[in-house]
Amino acid sequence: MADVDSDSPHPQFVVEDPYPDWASARAEASVSELEFFGRTSYQVSSFENVEAALRDSETFSSSINLETMGPYMGQVLLAKNGDEHTRYRNLVSTAFRASRLEHWKTELIEPTIHNLLDAIACEGRADLVADVTRQYPVQIIAGIMGVPLEDHATFHEWAEQINTGPLDPEKGVAASRAMREYLTPIVEDRRLEPRDDLISDIVHAEIDGRRLDDEHIYGFLRLLMPAGAETTFRVMGSCLFALLSKPSVLQRVVAERELVPEAIEETLRWETSVTMVSRVLTRETSLGGVEMSKGAPVMLLTGSANRDEARHDRPEEWDIDRADKSHLAFGWGRHLCLGMHLARMELEIGINAILDRLPDLELDPAAPTPGIRGYAFRGPDSLQVRFRPAAT
Template identity: 40%
Template structure:
């Protein structure tokens, strides 16, 4: 069973479709301090925001790479890195980051054209790296399952069951650790379940994302079965997806493209949503009066999530590639340069928000860059919001007097290019 034990749904008599996952494997995959996450700067434990504020005050754009400008002196990999032979520039203001996101012709998402129908399967050949008409066609094929109207489909089919089965494990204990044991498990189980992957294999498929042949081995039988007999799941939607472009050409997704999208969704979805949920919980639990306000008025949960995405986005940097010589923020950017967008700094720009360093769920709602911007705005942001709001709402419903454990070390936000919380130890009344 690969470290998985089945548990029953909340006394409903439903079949045991959720899983208790091996905690040690969860920790290895999802603790930012583990060796699995070290390559993205998971061992960075300082608060980067004071440095980013100083850089932004000195100018919107700086020559150099975000982590090096921040003072992190170890190698760190993320989108747009390493490319040692290219000039690198980093952007720290909201307006200039938004400008780059919205100008796809000048600032491409990939240094070269992407062939999604052949070659290597992975994020580098996914729609994350596409541009122009190619990106629009591909996104149109996969987007229908991720629009706001499909939120109830995700919640009813996978999110609610996963959330409550996880809470069942500790609801009678009076204590729990919520970051790895709860937040990390929700997205990976939601996504793999939507694929039709058995819960016993949920962590394995997440673990082997850098081994595309192994991912294909696991997904190929499911894709083949859904082409023969579609069901009510995401793979079935993808194999049936079809659009006709402006020239009257009909487009469908090949198996190759479905595998590539599945890898992207697992990397992006299970790699970001759990961290943002942990950041949101940390912000609320460290402010008990705000947590109580949300508990009393659940309409405040959505603005709390949006403020979390602004205040501390999980992926605080993305990169673009300059396709021509251009001036940006007063600096000349040569063609071929990598332009790093420091979203963490942009989301605290005082030119856009008053008191930007404060976590304030009552501030006037303004669009942040936590889910990106422009044509490549996060495809799964509505599913991510659903997972976070359902997850935290269920905790407030089922764990009376939820609070941080005063005898344990309080959670801290860590990480350079992937930011998230350390352990979130809590107590509650049984």
């Protein structure tokens, strides 16, 4: 594991680049047994086997997420199985369907990105992470949910702390409580007067003729906030990093905008923000020739799968012209990312707006070279750029 950050309270999770270790894992055995906190566990690193495990949600159960994320999120969709999962997922899936997103495109997504770019377009210099990508998806998910947009910074902090709860339980629990306290008056307001927002949909949703209890309502809200805020902004940063690192490709993309979705898909393959998902075995099984025992946790390395040399030539390389960009960045099967259409829409609109509004965009040569870092969640911390300022 390279370049561990010694200031981190959890140094094993703060790495510059886990991909070399995962390449070695794939070369040795695509399914390997390991001891994790004294418990027999498995790690799956190849595309074929990660996909097979994701498809078999009865054997590879998501209920482990209640153990790991439950203390911070409560009753979450991500931890449900079978018919119960289908019923809960159906409650919110309409809000994220491609047809519904057209409404958010003009009402929320385009105004949000342009508002952020208005603040920097005349400056000629910016940090695209701090000034744009870190603020953009969190404002969108806050808008879709119906949370006041001016509170998005606090929400971002809570979302981050809830997401990394297993690494810092004290902060995770405090953030989870704070988010619930903050949301309570909004939830109560929507109970009485529903509006055109997701909190109203969730509060008034019924399963078998009964409204959701508070544990499920806040469980949904505590999952959607981090899921919407913490993921897309990192992929957007990595996509901009890839383009800025290859100025000739950036020039092509500026001139041929149909390449923007290609850049996004290749980034999702090359540097997804969510590099792994957890499962637990409901029965004995065998995968990749390895016998696996019932009750064992399984880590499915989607990031590693996306760089499997059995699937892609030169997998470590970001190549916009790659014909096959297939990936498991959004998972697969029952828990396939509910927000993937929203994420793709935010990325496409956001990157196009940056290319339109910040001409002659390049990395700032006076700034330190940026890098993508992280283990379970990856993205660049900063992207300092310069561009031709807009006339004031």
